[in-house]
Amino acid sequence: MRRLLRATSAILTALAVTAAAVPAQAGYEPPSYHQIYKWLPCAQGTSTIGQIDAVSTYTDHNGWHSVTVSGGIVTCRPVSATGYVYGLAAYHGDFAHGEPFPHTPNQPQPSPFARQIQISPDVHAVCLIADETTRLGCVSIGWVTVDGFALPVVEGPLAVESPLVAAPASTDMMVRGAGGPGCPACGG
Secondary structure (H helix, E strand, C coil): CHHHHHHHHHHHHHHHHHHHHCCCCCCCCCCCCCCECEECCCCCCCCCEEEEEEEEEEECCCCCEEEEEEEEEECCCCCCCCCEEEEEEEECCCCEEEEEEECCCCCCCCEEEEEEEEECCCCCEEEEECCCCCEEEEEEEEEEEECCEEEEEEEEEECCCCHHHCCCEEECCECCCCCCCCCHHHCC
């Protein structure tokens, strides 16, 4: 038994020494799950356009509210690299918060999308955005009380120039998780 333990120990030691002696592959960097998204820059005189085709609201059994928006986006230029995003923004009284979503590179135009954003009862509008201040399309959100619970309802289209959506949409541009920007399995 001791001989078997010594032999096993010697093999494990040799493997550890061999593994430590193998140099790291040149240019290799482990995947970073904390990259930064970027808004797609447009040349002077060009702009990304978007169309909202459908909007729905949802409230789960825990009382969390969300809005799902779907439609199409025509970018101001072809998207050939990952990391560029568009977003949805929820507008509260005097501030807005955004949620970024990656464009899928080399997507035909218009590029279809269907995305969801969480909202709270003080949200009165949701917009498709090209960046924190560029709104591509907006919808008005109202609230009804059913059995003592506030539920969101879509009231209809809202002008992108409306003062109700004038606040810049503060957007966390940090990429988290294994998907990362442009992840094909994540839907762009």
